[in-house]
Amino acid sequence: NAGVTQTPKFRVLKTGQSMTLLCAQDMNHEYMYWYRQDPGMGLRLIHYSVGEGTTAKGEVPDGYNVSRLKKQNFLLGLESAAPSQTSVYFCASSATNLSQYFGPGTRLLVL
């Protein structure tokens, strides 16, 4: 039982490049979330999903897109990376809107 996994763990991008972050959970959770964490800013919600095929915007959705084609996976895409998107990205999942289980994070550096 791996819980929540994130791929990749670390990535360096050049401005304008695109990439996809993958989140996978093996707990059959309905809810999945993407957060970013910047120094002194706490966690900010980017997008979330309340079930397969559904997505919704969070607090800071601009510059990101998501897809939830399979219940166990939640993908976060950056179409044209910007230095302001340098951050640590965390994925989480939950069975309901209660206890969330977090992945280990992806560190992204945009040059």
Place this chain on the structure above:
Amino acid sequence: SQQGEEDPQALSIQEGENATMNCSYKTSINNLQWYRQNSGRGLVHLILIRSNEREKHSGRLRVTLDTSKKSSSLLITASRAADTASYFCATDPTPLVFGKGTRLSVIA
């Protein structure tokens, strides 16, 4: 969604002492949760307290909830160096919104 605000922003104590951190929120809730984040790691769920509960214990953790004051406190008793982490509160409804956290340093 609403945001819990943790206080203080940072706290430094000696090993063996108790650590208390607070969370305030703005509107009525059904439950409130506390999470811990060790440096560079994802958050870990610690405890959930429902709006009809006033106090809850889990090991060395004690959480209180005062819905009239819209506040909660997390007490860690007999702190250890391993308790060094950031602590966040979060409230419903979906999606949860986290505050900036309290950074706890426990000095051996």
